Amino acid sequence: MSWDEKIYRYCERAGDPAFWAEPVNALTNVAFLIAAAVCAVAFARAARETRGWAEACLVLVVAVVGVGSFLFHTYATRWAAIADTAPIGIFMLAYFAYALWRFAGAPWWLTLAGLGGFVWSLSVARGVNCTVPWLAKSAAVHPGCLNGSVGYLPALVALVLIGLWLAIRRHPVWPTFAVASGVLAVSLAFRTLDYELCELFSLGGRHIGTHFLWHLLNATVLYLLVRGAIRHGRPT
Numbered sequence: 001m002s003w004d005e006k007i008y009r010y011c012e013r014a015g016d017p018a019f020w021a022e023p024v025n026a027l028t029n030v031a032f033l034i035a036a037a038v039c040a041v042a043f044a045r046a047a048r049e050t051r052g053w054a055e056a057c058l059v060l061v062v063a064v065v066g067v068g069s070f071l072f073h074t075y076a077t078r079w080a081a082i083a084d085t086a087p088i089g090i091f092m093l094a095y096f097a098y099a100l101w102r103f104a105g106a107p108w109w110l111t112l113a114g115l116g117g118f119v120w121s122l123s124v125a126r127g128v129n130c131t132v133p134w135l136a137k138s139a140a141v142h143p144g145c146l147n148g149s150v151g152y153l154p155a156l157v158a159l160v161l162i163g164l165w166l167a168i169r170r171h172p173v174w175p176t177f178a179v180a181s182g183v184l185a186v187s188l189a190f191r192t193l194d195y196e197l198c199e200l201f202s203l204g205g206r207h208i209g210t211h212f213l214w215h216l217l218n219a220t221v222l223y224l225l226v227r228g229a230i231r232h233g234r235p236t
Contacts, residue, residue, distance in 0.1 A: 097111055103232070
């Protein structure tokens with residue numbers, strides 16, 4: 001296995017090894033940088049007593065997600081795939097722990113236990129194999145279930161469940177979780193259908209698929225969650 005081995009995973013690349021073979025997928029990662037910048041401004045404007053290292057780190061990770069995804073959609077190698085997925089994984093774990101700790105008010109031992117369960121669920125989800133007849137094109141390219149999107153389902157379930165708990169407790173951040181859950185569900189659908197809808201989405205005569213919508217919507221999800229942390233994560 002070579003770290004420079006090419007990975008042809010999305011419709012827009014279409015087997016082309018060139019750096020700019022995925023211009024739309026690559027450039028839409030600017031949405032993560034915009035989300036991080038807007039959150040950084042909100043963080044800087046927040047009252048000093050409500051600003052903490054945890055919120056600052058979340059803002060930074062959002063920016064790193066954009067950089068990592070850009071690297072993968074340009075270099076499209078094994079090392080770039082790690083640069084793409086690792087920051088996303090870090091954000092999911094960090095925000096899950098943050099939500100239990102700051103929003104749900106869980107003690108440290110319960111937060112750690114919940115985090116362990118979440119890590120286990122992510123591991124199980126990424127190992128799931130399935131055959132879906134209406135995703136035949138995706139299955140031919142990506143062996144993972146639902147074009148690999150099943151690996152993100154635990155994050156969606158966690159958002160919904162934590163959001164419901166916060167709604168019951170009347171926590172002011174619960175509407176943010178509700179909206180973020182809905183946007184993430186739509187985002188995952190577009191990620192899953194990239195190859196199936198490949199020929200329906202074109203630009204300049206070139207098929208681009210729907211993966212770029214995953215970037216735009218996912219950046220929106222991260223913005224909502226981090227903005228919610230800045231607004232409601234610390235006592236005023």
